[in-house]
Amino acid sequence: MKINWNADKRNSIGSSTGRLSVEGTRAVEVRPSATSKQQIAALLDLLDLHLSNAQVAQPVHPREVTLRVPVPSSEARGAIGTLVDALVAPVQVNVLEQAVNGDWSLAATGWDASNVEEYPGWPALLQRPRPVPDLVSRVVRATSLSSLRAYPMLSTSAGWSLRLEGLEIGRTDGKRVRLKVGKDGKLGDRSLQRRTWIESTGHSEPFQTGDVEVAAKAIASFAKSWQALGQTRADHDEHALESRILRGATPIDVGGKPLSLIQQDDGVVNWGSQFPTKWGPGGKARYLDALLRDGSTPWAVEMKVQGGAGVGQYYRHAVAQAVLYREFIRRAFVLHPWFEMRGLDATRCQGAVVVPRLTNPRHAHWRARVTDLCAAFEVTFVEVDPSHALRH
DNA sequence: ACGCGGGGCTGAGCTGTCAT
DNA sequence: ATGACAGCTCAGCCCCGCGT
Structure with a gap:
């Protein structure tokens, strides 16, 4: 089977995610040298291509897709398993890994996020x-x-x-x-x-x-x-948007009402930043952009601004991050006392992807695609006033 | 024990190159 | 010709080791 490794600019797929079909299913493959992040991102690339019905040479199975990761990293095994578990769209994902002799077989995925041995110092x-x-x-x-x-x-x-x-x-x-x-x-x-x-x-x-x-x-x-x-300058800056969200200057509306700060604003500290999470066993700490709340429900917020790299790729990766943060918080019950002290129920944590409103008409189709991808994982997609991402 | 500084890693911004 | 990805550099974070 021929694999297409060319960058696909229409669908914002980079050359680290190859496209092919495997036994009649839509499939993507990463290179053996792919980083943990590329391995995780490939799953989102695959789902975005499938849910948006991106064109393929031959018809593909409507409810089944295949992800081929030759050498899954330990973190990616955990993260991909978590993502597949969290998927509510009616699509079955087959994750395959490759043996030395070249044969592909079902990969072991998933991990126990409640195992405090993975983050002994955090409690x-x-x-x-x-x-x-x-x-x-x-x-x-x-x-x-x-x-x-x-x-x-x-x-x-x-x-x-x-x-x-x-x-x-x-x-x-x-x-x-x-x-x-x-x-x-x-x-x-x-x-x-x-x-x-x-x-x-x-x-x-x-x-x-x-x-x-x-x-x-x-x-x-x-x-x-x-x-x-x-x-004289109008740069977008993720840190500026994060700073405004964390001090309540940029409202994040979910279902018609704004989220609130994790704790009462004292005018001095941006609480709710850099909460630590893990995505898989042996992986590094991954820090959450912002933790907000709706009553006793915590919200994991991942934000992205329009950078130099493609809009599609970027925003897609944000969906994976929001899911992985949310699922870690729900499952890492050793850290739940931190939430209880603040009147929060970590098991009900929700996730959101926040971006400056897509004003460029050329990007309008990405709104629909990212929204669909979010819905597939029960993540909320929120657009905010683009001026709030400006540095000044 | 603690503070400083260096090193490594991740991710964002900039710019050139190449797909469309 | 246009605009999106790739690759490089730097910001910001961590950890760790060394000196006090």
């Missing part, structure tokens, strides 16, 4: 109290910038990250603030963010201080220059 890290250090709230309040927020760092002992509309401008342990933006590239290049920081503050080295006023002054002068760039 204690999540359970510890996170009082906001006095220095953190004083610095944030001293600048009088609604876009400056502190983010708790979940996996360090006492760390807080300071971000201006999502851009990290420093960190603090509660005793001193260490301010910097980015770093010089190994080839000597310097990003716009870092150039602006150095020009407006004069600090090309990390700048440490325990003095609230000194820190606030440096941050304020950077903020002024950074925001002035908004007059």
Whole structure:
């Protein structure tokens, strides 16, 4: 069987996902060297092609598709199993792996997300109290910038990250603030963010201080220059959208009513960011963009902005992420006390994909396709005001 | 024990190239 | 000619090791 490895730009399929048909079913295959992410993404590519009835040479089985992953990673085995379990569309997915002799056989998929051995440190890290250090709230309040927020760092002992509309401008342990933006590239290049920081503050080295006023002054002068760039540039920035969603400035409507913040806004901290999850055994921690709530129901929110890479591919991957975050939260019952403390029922967690409204008419067909793919997994697709994804 | 800094990994932004 | 993917670089996150 011939495999088509050419990039398919109409359907936004990259050259890492080959198309073919296997025993009369629509199928895709990844290369033996495919990364864990490519292996997981191929399942979504396959389902999107099938649900949108993308053209094929010969008719294919309407309710059965085949995913061929020659060498599944441990994480992908878990994640693909979770995704196939969560699928509510009437499609059977056969996942095949390849033996050394070239034969394909059904792959073992799925994993036990409740096994705390996979994330032994997390219960204690999540359970510890996170009082906001006095220095953190004083610095944030001293600048009088609604876009400056502190983010708790979940996996360090006492760390807080300071971000201006999502851009990290420093960190603090509660005793001193260490301010910097980015770093010089190994080839000597310097990003716009870092150039602006150095020009407006004069600090090309990390700048440490325990003095609230000194820190606030440096941050304020950077903020002024950074925001002035908004007059001439209109970049989309995922961190900016995330920052606005986490402080409640961008409403996320599901079923006609907005989700609320995970905890009452104090004007200082963006709670609900970077909740840790895992997608499969042995895999790395995958951090959730935003955790919001509707009453006692937690919502795992994955956001994407229109980047350089294709709209279709990008948004498709977001659907997989939303499902994997949601299912981990539902099943990792060792972490459920964290939710109970906040009056949340983790077993009822929902998932959403959030993107800036698709304004380009050329992208209109992606709205329908992503919505269908979301529906196949009971994920909610939400479009927000595109201006909220702008940096300034 | 703790803090700093380096290294590795993932993902986003930019730009060239190539499918359409 | 157009616009979407590929590939490179950097931002932001982690972990780990070394020095205090």
